[in-house]
Amino acid sequence: MRLPESQVAVLQAASANEAQTIERLAEEADLKPETVTGAAFELESKGLLDVAESAEETVELTEEGREYAGEELPEVRLYRAALDAGADETPAQMGQIIGRSGLEGPAVDIALSNYARKGYGTIESGEITATPDADPDSDAEAAALGSLSAADGGESGDSADESADAAASADSPASIADDTASVADEDTLDQLESRGLVERSESTVRSVTLTDEGVTALMEGVEAAATVGQLTPEMLTTGAWEEVEFAEYNVEADAERVDGGKTHILRQTANRVKDTLVGMGFEEMEGPHADAEFWINDCLFMPQDHPARTHWDQFALENPRSMAEEAADFPEKLVERVKDAHLNGVGEDGDGYHSPWTEEVARGIDLRGHTTSLSMRYLSGHEVGELEPPQRFFSVEKVYRNDTLDPTHLLEFFQIEGWVMAEDLSVRDLMGTFEEFYAQFGITDIEFKPHYNPYTEPSFELFGTHPTTGEMVEIGNSGMFREEVLEPLGVDCDVMAWGLALERLLMLMYGFEDIRDVHGTLADLELLRETEVLH
Amino acid sequence: MPVVDVNPDELRDLTGHEEKSDDELIDDLFALGLEFEGRTEEGDLQLEFAPDRLDRLSVEGVARSLRYQYGDDRGIYVPSTNDPEWTIEVDESVPDERPYVTGAVIRDVDLDDDALDSLIQLQEKLHATMGRKRAKGAIGIHDLTMLKGRTATSEGQAGPRNTITYRGIEPAGDRFVPLDSDAEMTPTEVLRAHPTGETYADLVAEYERYPAIYDDIGLFSFPPVINGRRTEVSTDSRDLFVEMTGTDQWTIDRMCNVVCYALDARGAQVERIEVEYPDRTLRRPDFEVTEKTVTHERVESMLGVDLSAERVLDLLERSGVDAETTEVGDDELAYEVEIPPYRVDVLHPLDVVDDVGRAYGFNELEPRYPDVGTVGGRHDRSKLEDATRNVLVGLGFEDLLNFHMISEEENFDRLRITPEGDVLGADEPATILEPYSEDYTMLRTWALPSLLMVLENNTHRAYPQDLAEIGLAARVDGSEDTGVAERRTVAGVLARHDASYEDAKGRLQAVARNFDKDLETPATDHPTFIDGRAAEVVLDGERAGVIGEVHPEVLVEHDLELPVAAFEFRLDALE
Known part of the structure; x- marks a missing residue:
């Protein structure tokens, strides 16, 4: 008979007369216990071996138990101190006896609560007596602790691991149920367990015996078949693979961790947004992060003294502080038209702002607070030439706000920006577009809350129902660009636009609570590696 | 908000x-x-x-x-006003920076605690918004009975009889007892020693002369900083004197209208005053309504619904404006709309359309997908970026996304480089004006520092850590419109116990192959990398970046206990 090497070894080590534990076989065959277990079950399935299982109780000393095994139980110490003080004849003052016993801290309570129970004497109204004929040297609990301690090797520093090994080893006397019986009776063990001096646990012990077939097979002779761990190129080319047996793997075990690479989840989300918008007919915009205030604010009809234009809200650059006058590459006459809109409004009935306006401020360089600066560049014809309606454009790009960094606010975040240019767009078209967009991300039931922006009218904050919590959350800001924005740019049809923080969409989709774990140098690699891929 | x-x-x-x-x-x-x-x-x-x-x-x-x-009120309400008995005379000495003043007299006001709180709140909120923190407009409200007007010279003449004066004075030119104080102070002392004075000191710090308002008794207000204690308003005050100073007449006039309407709603009587500039005289408050003409077609096209003229008029009145139909151009139906004097937000007829929409109820409108055909597409740069990212991820890199803002220390010092020099990263940085976090003071000139920071913050996580980022890097460049040259940069790090130059180069070669670029790596010196283990990245003959084993001093600085091989190059070199 040909069997794998490990099975041959186990078969040869096993006995027909005596049950042997897996551990002992492992030692004899010089194999790992788990290999022996595997082989034993294989042999059992071939009928060559019997595997018997029994439950084994392990009793181990706790740290406190070890301590008392080394010294004496607190109640015994108390008794001896009481005897010394003659409490077997006259009741003695408790405090005095405790002092004499040298007990301290919690040991005092332990001594007192066990003293009377074990018949060492009585404790009443501050006085203690000692039973003259009590025999502390035959205290069953102390004796049990002593023998457990001896079995333990008498060392108090045993680590849990070592104890576990000891428990698994057939040679450790304290771990065999039979021996435990000799160490102490069940009541004493219960008592010790309830006092927290020992811990009892159960484990399964397997022992094996040769069957008659096994004996026969051995007598007929078993040979080890060559097993191989790995299929090699040589085996394939020489044909040796036909002669070998492949060692079995534990196919259920976990393999070593592989992380591989992954597109950042915020990028994945951005790409989903981009795919959706491209599918809806939007074309992507691109442009500078550090830009003139003219494009960022002035074209958007934000008055130059608007609170959001201070450096408390947006990042101004120190170097370069502003465009050189001759470098300012604004389309011809656009500056004049924008200035005129600010000062005088547009149209017959239009009014301007009652705020100062200078080109010097417009030439200041800021980190863009919104990507609407790109929309202005495109709408003005500066980027891709004059645009004829209809048009749809978008970008999913970074913007910068001088905000307080907290779990939901970053100094840099991605803004989804989109706009539609067409003749005669109405608020209903705006609503229909956004419903379509958000539905792609599982957000339906959008509500449009009338809002105010300096650059759009009407304006709406968009609210949607959170897909998991059911709360109404703000999911964007939108509106129809004002005439004061469009007329200077030379656009004479309607343009509707909206913006939304990509991070907000991400947090809605993934349920993140702290955006800083994801975006920026505080990113947690574990989180990035383990976050579920959405699709 | x-x-x-x-x-x-x-x-x-x-x-x-x-x-x-x-x-x-x-x-x-x-x-x-x-x-x-x-x-x-x-x-x-x-x-x-x-x-x-x-x-x-x-x-x-x-x-x-x-x-x-x-629907309890419709159309416009304009409070009646009494004829002026008081005048604010604007002296030629008034500071050039704050030349405008307006005001009103309020009679028979019933100020209980709630009404007084509301008035104080309104004043504060107007300061914070239209008043631009008092810079553009500041409100002072006084107990009229405590003021003694200079009486007009020709007694018996019709018109105002009491005059107060708005003028400019030397910073320490006079004394008064400010609110919340017991001591007489000069304006300079107020700015130095009074809590309110300290708060608003910046507003007038640059002024040669300080704004000051006088009655016949003397200095009683130091706008825009603080009023005098003598004229303090209490729940016992029956008649009020309201004055506002600022940098723009329209703005303070509108602020004044909002205050007058609020007090009128409490049953007070508004009395006009005269503001006498050297060259003109105004009567304030000015409750004149403004007019806008809006076409019926614009209302319908904006809302996307058909409406009758009656319906539009009804909606207009319900939103608090007066309107009547008119015709413009070729018999086109339109509305002449009158806007009440407390509205500061109506600049264009479109703003009236918004009011109609709100009165109609925007959420009553039925959404529709616009019937407009366009062709979508991605920008070339963004397509290239995605393609490169796909290749890097395929090579096992974890794609990262870091901030573009960084500190000088992280960008330069901790990588052993300075803005001077001609190695990658050594560029003049675009810096932030008055940054309030020392961690974010400039735009990064390269991305490698960000990746090293991520490694530094993740030393407790499993290795190998192979990270890559495609993102923005920038430097000052006078030849650009904006003065800033921005580029997309591709950076990768391999942090593992046996990371070597070869590991990085192998991956870089794979990237170059995928984009059909000829890669050369001539030896170079770069302080971030170990001498003799750094090379320039040259793609199709163009210098594009750097590759090498990161210098141990940089690793130790980032608390890293294993070697790191890295590369970085311009994205557009793969075009």
Whole structure:
């Protein structure tokens, strides 16, 4: 008979007369216990071996138990101190006896609560007596602790691991149920367990015996078949693979961790947004992060003294502080038209702002607070030439706000920006577009809350129902660009636009609570590696 | 966004709707765009709203808006005003920086504690919004009985009889007792030693002469900083003198209108004053209505619905403006709309259309997908970036996304480079003006520092850590329009116990192959890398970046205990 090497070894080590534990076989065959277990079950399935299982109780000393095994139980110490003080004849003052016993801290309570129970004497109204004929040297609990301690090797520093090994080893006397019986009776063990001096646990012990077939097979002779761990190129080319047996793997075990690479989840989300918008007919915009205030604010009809234009809200650059006058590459006459809109409004009935306006401020360089600066560049014809309606454009790009960094606010975040240019767009078209967009991300039931922006009218904050919590959350800001924005740019049809923080969409989709774990140098690699891929 | 605290009992009282519960009021307010944020300790409703309808900065204005919404009021209300008895004379000495003043006299006001609180709140909120923190407009309210006007010389003449003066004085040119103080102080002393003075000192610090208002007794107000104690308003005050100074006449006139309307709503009588500039005289407050013409077609096309003229007129009146039909151009139906003097947000006829939409109820409109055909597409740069990212991820890199803002120390010092020099990363940085975090003071000149920071923050996580990022890097460049040259950069790091130059180069070769680029790596010196283990990245003959084993000093600086091989190059080199 040909069997794998490990099975041959186990078969040869096993006995027909005596049950042997897996551990002992492992030692004899010089194999790992788990290999022996595997082989034993294989042999059992071939009928060559019997595997018997029994439950084994392990009793181990706790740290406190070890301590008392080394010294004496607190109640015994108390008794001896009481005897010394003659409490077997006259009741003695408790405090005095405790002092004499040298007990301290919690040991005092332990001594007192066990003293009377074990018949060492009585404790009443501050006085203690000692039973003259009590025999502390035959205290069953102390004796049990002593023998457990001896079995333990008498060392108090045993680590849990070592104890576990000891428990698994057939040679450790304290771990065999039979021996435990000799160490102490069940009541004493219960008592010790309830006092927290020992811990009892159960484990399964397997022992094996040769069957008659096994004996026969051995007598007929078993040979080890060559097993191989790995299929090699040589085996394939020489044909040796036909002669070998492949060692079995534990196919259920976990393999070593592989992380591989992954597109950042915020990028994945951005790409989903981009795919959706491209599918809806939007074309992507691109442009500078550090830009003139003219494009960022002035074209958007934000008055130059608007609170959001201070450096408390947006990042101004120190170097370069502003465009050189001759470098300012604004389309011809656009500056004049924008200035005129600010000062005088547009149209017959239009009014301007009652705020100062200078080109010097417009030439200041800021980190863009919104990507609407790109929309202005495109709408003005500066980027891709004059645009004829209809048009749809978008970008999913970074913007910068001088905000307080907290779990939901970053100094840099991605803004989804989109706009539609067409003749005669109405608020209903705006609503229909956004419903379509958000539905792609599982957000339906959008509500449009009338809002105010300096650059759009009407304006709406968009609210949607959170897909998991059911709360109404703000999911964007939108509106129809004002005439004061469009007329200077030379656009004479309607343009509707909206913006939304990509991070907000991400947090809605993934349920993140702290955006800083994801975006920026505080990113947690574990989180990035383990976050579920959405699709 | 502004937040106004409103006592619900006062709101019921002022709207005349005692039957409304707090919850009903909150719902009605939401429909107006005032969002309930919570309650104050006293139980007032805290309402947040967009900063256009600044006439709603007090309970009186909120109540007025509700009355229009309920249909209790329609069209425009203009309070009657008495003829002026008081004049503000503007002296030629008035500071050039703050030349404008306006005001009003308020008679027979009944100021209980709630009304006084509301008035003080309105004043503060107007300062914060239209007043641009008092820089553009500042309000002073005084007890009129404590003022002694200089009487006009020709007694018996019709018109104003009492005059006060707005002028400029030397910073330490006079003394008065400011509010919340017992001591006489000069304006300079107020700025130095009075808490309110310290807060607003910056507003006048550069002024040669300080703004000052005098009556016949002397200095009683130091705008925009603080009033004098003599004229302090209390619940006993019956007649008030309101003055506002600022940098723009229109702005302070509108602020004045908002205050006068609020006091009128409490039953007070508004009395006009005269403002006498050297070259002209104004009568204030100015309750003149403004007119806008809006076409019927614009209303319909904006809302996307058909409406009758009657319906539009009804909606206009319900939103608190007066309107009548008219015709423009070729017999086109239009509306002549009159806007009340407390509205500061109506610049264009379109703003009137928005009011119609709100009165109609935007959420009543049925969404429709616009019937407009366009072709979508990605930008070339963004396509290249995605393609490169795909290749890097395929090579096992974890794609990262870091901030573009960084500190000088992280960008330069900790990588052993300086802005001078001609190695990658050594560029003149675009810096942030007055940054308030020392961690974010400039735009990064390269991405490798960010990746090393991520490694530094993740030393407790499993290795290998192979990270890559494609992102923005920038430097100052006078030849660009904006003065800043921005580029996309591709950076990768391999952090593992046996990371070597070869590991990085192998991956870089794979990238080059994928984009059909010829890669050369001539040896170079770069302080971030180990001497003899650094090379330039040259793609199709163009210098594009750097590759090498990171210098141990840089690793130790980032608390890294294993070697790191890295590369970085310009994305456009793969085009």
